[in-house]
Structure formats: C-alpha cells, structure tokens
Amino acid sequence: MIGGMLAIVAVTILQGAPVSADASGDPAAVKEEGGKYFDKNGNPTYKIQTDGTVDWFTYSGFRRYHSDCHVCHGPDGEGSTYAPALKDSAKTLTYDDFIGVIASGRQVVNTARESVMPAFGTNPNVMCYVDDLFVYLRARGNDALPRGRPAKREDKAEAAKKHEKDCLPTQ
Template sequence: MALVLATGAAIAQENEVDNITAAYEEGGKYFTEDDVPTFNVKEDGTVDWYTFSGFRRYHAECHVCHGPDGEGSSYAPALKDSAIDMDYYDFVYVVVEGRKVVDAADNQVMPAFGLNKNVMCYLDDIYIYLKARGADAIPRGRPPSKDPKSDRFTEDENSCMG
C-alpha cells in the first residue's frame, strides 16, 4: 500500500505544472513552459522590468485593499498567495470580472477592473510581481535594482494606454 501511495505521489508531482520557473524570454518578459508570465530575479537581486513595473502598479492600484507587498489585510486576502495557488487565467478572470462571495460566513467583494486601464494595461506586471512575492523570490519593499525597460514594454504600454 505504501508503494502505491508513494508512486501516486510521484506521478502527481510529475503532472504538476511549474508556474514559476522561467523557460524563455521575449522582449524582456519571461514566461513558463506553458506560456504563463513569470519573473526573473538575478543572483544580485536585480529584477526584470515587468516585476518592477508590477511592484509600482500593485502599490498604485491594489495595496489599499490587499495590503502592502501582497501580504493581505483584514479587508482582503494576500494576493501573493493567489498568484502562486490560482491558475493564471483564473487570476485574470477575477481581476477583469470581479468576484462576490456573500454568505453567512463571508462578505467579500472584489470589484471588476476590466475597464480600468491602470490595471488592465499592467495586469501581467502585477501578476508577475505578486508571483515573485509569493515564491519568496523578492523581499518586501521596493526592489533595489531592475533591468532597463525594454522597447517591447514601451510599445505595449503606448498601445494599451492610447
């Protein structure tokens, strides 16, 4: 029986998708093998531009409810955990559409941000930053150093913001 459980656990680990490790980079943005945005932190602590941008955007739009550095608050949950535990597409859906959980034990309302360009144009950046925090790849606070902004980032930003 123990061998069956151990084998089952090994198979489950093999089937788990690594949503953290960068497999490739395009224009300064890093992705997992499954094409999900992720972070890149160098040994000296330098973060990629998208992680740094995510830090800035998170603290401009999200930390009021979700607390500084994705740590959560008495008002809303820790998003650094959500970026690790939730599927990327579920995370995007909740930010775009919002979520409402109201019952005898809960009264949680996440507003929809699908029309807010300050969130939507930087949603991947916010997700990447929160994923880096959730993986403990970066400490609390402003990243001390960052890669330069890529031309692709600037083009995407200009296109989105209009």
C-alpha cells in the same frame, strides 16, 4: 513485490515533479521576449538575478500593485483583514483565473459579511498591466522576492513599451 513496484512508481512521480510549482506550473523562466519572461507553459513569469536585480515587469508590478491594490490587499501582497493575501492567490489561482477576477471583480455580500473586489475591466491603468501585477505577485508567492521596493531592476523592457502603445488609449 507489490511494495517494490509502488516504490518505483513513487520515485518516478517525484522525479517528474518540478522543483517548485504554483497553480500556473513551474515559475522558472525558460523564454525571454523583449525583456518579458515566460515559463514553460507560456505564462508570464519573473526573472530575478542572484544580485537581486529584478526584471522590468516584476518592478512595474510592484509599483502598480502599490498604487491600485494595496489599499485593500495590504502592502507587499501580504493581505489585510478585508482582502486576501494576493501573494498566495498568485500561487493558488491559475494565470487566467487571476486575470479573470481582476477584470470581472467578485463579491460576497450577505448579512454576515460584505466583501467586494471591484471590477477593473474598463480601467486601462490596471488592465494594461495585469501581467506586471501577476508576475510581481507570483515572485512574492514563490518567495523569490522579499518585501519592499526591489533595489535593482532591468531597464524598461521593449515588450512593455510596445504593449503600452497597443493597449493604452491614445490621448
């Protein structure tokens, strides 16, 4: 009898679980605003079509990552001997924690080890694109995107144009 009840509880939990999930929740896109996609918790996420076409933010994140992060974190978010694989971090850190580390940096410096993640909080070329970086690495972490430059992408999103105008300092 008790065994039967436990079995029912277990089945209910399994049915309630999302198909795939990371620390920010189920990455499936449920909402789109001006070419930017969001999951059911309101976190930015990727949208990759069956023919491999990626959304603008995933593509932009790929480019930003390879200009500002890959020297330490390795190509394609795969990690290096010096810095962790960010495709995994995008799965284990929540969206807020992920952004927090980029803004504030983090370091472990002792006699055995020196590991320094610089703070990018005052760098608009990084901070204005943290969603792009997150979305790209989230796609990598969930195995939705293979290594390398995405072959096909959506046009530059209206949401990205507006955000750049609001976020980047005026020259």
